[in-house]
Amino acid sequence: MAAGKEISRKKTESSNAGLRKVSMRIDRVAKERPSHKEVLEFLKGVVTEQFKIKPGIKTHSVHMDEKLIKTKSAEGFPLVDKGDLKLDVASATNLFERLCNVLKRNTNVSADVEKIEQVISRKELNLDELFKKTAAKDAEYVAGLADRLNLKGEIISFLAENSLQPIFEAYADELKGHVDQETWQRGYCPICGSKPVMAELVGAERKKFLICSCCGYEWRFMRTKCPFCENEEPKGFKYFFTEKEGRAYRVETCQNCKKYIKTVDTEELGEEVIPSVEDMGTLYLDVLAKKEGYEREVHPLGFSIEDLE
Ligand SMILES: [Zn+2]
Numbered sequence: 377m378a379a380g381k382e383i384s385r386k387k388t389e390s391s392n393a394g395l396r397k398v399s400m401r402i403d404r405v406a407k408e409r410p411s412h413k414e415v416l417e418f419l420k421g422v423v424t425e426q427f428k429i430k431p432g433i434k435t436h437s438v439h440m441d442e443k444l445i446k447t448k449s450a451e452g453f454p455l456v457d458k459g460d461l462k463l464d465v466a467s468a469t470n471l472f473e474r475l476c477n478v479l480k481r482n483t484n485v486s487a488d489v490e491k492i493e494q495v496i497s498r499k500e501l502n503l504d505e506l507f508k509k510t511a512a513k514d515a516e517y518v519a520g521l522a523d524r525l526n527l528k529g530e531i532i533s534f535l536a537e538n539s540l541q542p543i544f545e546a547y548a549d550e551l552k553g554h555v556d557q558e559t560w561q562r563g564y565c566p567i568c569g570s571k572p573v574m575a576e577l578v579g580a581e582r583k584k585f586l587i588c589s590c591c592g593y594e595w596r597f598m599r600t601k602c603p604f605c606e607n608e609e610p611k612g613f614k615y616f617f618t619e620k621e622g623r624a625y626r627v628e629t630c631q632n633c634k635k636y637i638k639t640v641d642t643e644e645l646g647e648e649v650i651p652s653v654e655d656m657g658t659l660y661l662d663v664l665a666k667k668e669g670y671e672r673e674v675h676p677l678g679f680s681i682e683d684l685e
């Protein structure tokens with residue numbers, strides 16, 4: 377028992393340190409780009425609640441057969457199927473309720489969130505089922521639910537996805553040792569199979585890493601290849617940045633599928649990258665990319681740019 381207590385105390389301490397780091401970075405970026413202050417404050421509200429529940433998250437051990445992993449990974453299969461993972465529903469429910477309160481501070485959506493809370497208390501919406509369907513990426517389920525109960529689907533998705541994220545991060549932390557960084561090189565996460573939300577260039581050689589939109593894992597990827605359509609044409613991949621904000625943040629665009637991904641040059645930035653903060657702090661780039669006719673594959677926090685504007 378004593379050992380267990382010790383571990384959970386340590387986890388709480390590191391969780392507090394993690395939250396402090398994110399909050400400081402949010403404050404700094406908000407100061408540099410005052411026009412992004414509101415969305416960054418919103419992000420702070422979300423991550424604060426996520427950090428609070430982190431120490432208590434329970435994961436179940438996932439059986440890993442090293443031989444099978446090698447074969448499956450060579451064929452492009454990620455380590456797990458998210459829909460098969462056992463979810464800590466108690467933690468996710470707790471976070472869901474906390475995130476409802478964060479959203480209710482935003483008057484634009486407070487009435488919609490209250491409606492969601494009401495259908496949950498009337499047992500017309502089963503959170504256990506919502507979490508399972510969200511983990512399995514069943515978009516039709518949420519659309520049907522929204523239709524049937526006259527709710528906003530994007531708000532349900534936001535709440536469900538962000539309630540599950542710390543759980544997937546905890547699983548990724550346990551499974552990351554089974555990934556072979558050098559051989560994977562695919563446009564989706566080697567752990568959970570989700571698409572990248574952003575990219576990072578690391579070190580003097582500017583090695584490229586993609587950041588998973590679901591579990592936060594970062595994996596190696598080729599510099600000049602589109603993660604979405606895998607286009608590798610030498611001229612097929614262009615990037616731009618703004619003179620005003622500098623070259624630490626850039627938009628990499630694919631001429632083939634017309635999608636883009638924002639990329640942080642960590643050497644240029646000169647400090648530790650916190651993906652969600654860098655993402656929310658550079659929405660000006662999303663606005664520009666959209667103007668140029670490019671489309672974003674995975675939205676920050678699951679919200680589209682229009683919702684955040
Ligand atoms: Zn992942």
Ligand SMILES: [Zn+2]
Nearest residue numbers: 602605630633
């Ligand atoms: Zn492409």
